[in-house]
Amino acid sequence: MKVIKDEIATLKRRRRITVEIDHGETLMAFKDGCHYELGDPLDEIVAGHFITNSQRVVWCSLEQGWVVA
Secondary structure, three states, X not given: OEEEEEEOOOOOOOXXXXXXXXXXXXXXXXXXXXXXXXXXXXXXXXXXXXXHOOOOEEEEOOOXXXXXX
């Protein structure tokens, strides 16, 4: 994902962000005070701040574990 333009919020207008996403990426928005249901097979309910504070990870075949990308 690449941020093209980020306009700050004003009294009359909300914040505007223009982004470019790669093929296969999905852009989602989360509110910290709301709760969201995770998809199958987890089907758990989590608070939005758990999702927004997450980091992208990849599987490392050498360490045999997840590492931050």
